[in-house]
Amino acid sequence: MAVVCRMAAILVLIALLDFDLTVGCDVDDVAVYKVSLQMLWSEERFPKDYPMNRPKAQWSQVFGQSHSTNYSLYHIGSVAKPTVRAFSQFGKIDDLVKEGDDDQQVYDQFSAPAIGKGTGDTENMVFVDGGHSLVSLMSRMIPSPDWFIGVDGMNLCVDSSWVDQITLDLEPLDAGIASGLTFTAPRWETVPPAPVTRHKPRLPDHPAAGFYYPELRELPAIAKVQLTKVREYSTKELNDLARKELMSVLKAKNEHKGLPRKTIANSDEDDDDNDFNEDTEEHNVMTTRNYVDKLKDLEEDPVGTPRPNAPENFVEVVTKPSTTTTTEAEFEGELKNMDDVVLAVAHGRKFGLHKHLPRHFRSRLHHAVNKIQPNDCLVSEWSAWSPCSVTCGFGDKLRYRTVVRPKKDGGRDCPTLTDRKHCGNVNSCAHIDYFEW
Structure with a gap:
């Protein structure tokens, strides 16, 4: 009987170990x-x-x-x-x-x-x-x-x-x-x-x-x-990055834009450099703006410290948009390498985005990391497609773009300058006999 109990205990232990091995990556990683x-x-x-x-x-x-x-x-x-x-x-x-x-x-x-x-x-x-x-x-x-x-x-x-x-x-x-x-x-x-x-x-x-x-x-x-x-x-790393960046950004916003916007001062002199000093906050200045309001401000008006041309940036620049998009306006100056992308992810979670990063935010990240850097090769917009190379059957259409600014030291290479796509169809021919032997 004791042997049977020991065997049962071993089987339970194996099952538990197997369960531990099958646990996936943390859902928030x-x-x-x-x-x-x-x-x-x-x-x-x-x-x-x-x-x-x-x-x-x-x-x-x-x-x-x-x-x-x-x-x-x-x-x-x-x-x-x-x-x-x-x-x-x-x-x-x-x-x-x-x-x-x-x-x-x-x-x-x-x-x-x-x-x-x-x-x-x-x-x-x-x-x-x-x-x-x-x-x-x-x-x-x-x-x-x-x-x-x-x-x-x-x-x-x-x-x-x-x-x-x-x-x-x-x-x-x-x-x-x-x-x-x-x-x-x-x-x-x-x-x-x-x-x-x-x-x-x-x-x-x-x-x-x-x-x-x-x-x-x-x-x-x-x-x-x-x-x-x-x-x-990991979740902890994201939160640590968010906290560190949040404090530096809020301080920068305060220095440049006078956060908090509405204050009740107990002294005649304001010391902008001490907004994050605990004593100053507690005794000298009382803000009517809460922490969530500051986060909303940060989201609406981001301030970043980009590090362009970092070696870990693997994104290939394709072309520069002819006009500035809404996404660019929202992220102007930010998200120029992978560190900034991850900080943005961290901020996104910090703003109460819950379980997963929303698709619209991921789209912004994809767009933002493709922004042109000063040393990158810059190419023109695509030309119009050429006429089909044949009037009967299958052919090709071509379009081209040119180099506006060559690559400089440390910049990204120029992308392809020629694009091709299939055109035409078999029905465009006046007569084709598939079964002509």
């Missing part, structure tokens, strides 16, 4: 990751029917999300939702964004620039927290009926801590909505839609299939994705 994609769709790797023109091999913009375990962008083996089907066929992203905005299980959304050829690199950053530690993303293959690459719910919280870095090999996927075998096949709709599947050397098992390489056991990676932790902040 925030981490920032850089998402880098390397596209490897080259003729050397995939010589069969490699698209050379009209249109040539290329990639759509990348769409990604951080989310909870109760949400999925797509699942291999499951039928894709309509928004994913539309993206995989036509690159439509607006409905995906709206769908994520309306779902409380989605924490952050991001996109990365399209790549106008089969090989190249693109990147952006994503915010995660303890309750939304999974990242999913996808990018459409062009040309293709409905093929894409993607990441399906990669969990960045392992053993209760944030992963430092992880690299994944990506394979071509079929969204299951179009039945074409080749890259340039017409989009014959699959009814009903099939589940999302992987392309394999013999799947689809037909010599015309775009990835039919029967001599191979596995296809080489068509892309790689790397997620690298940029910064990680």
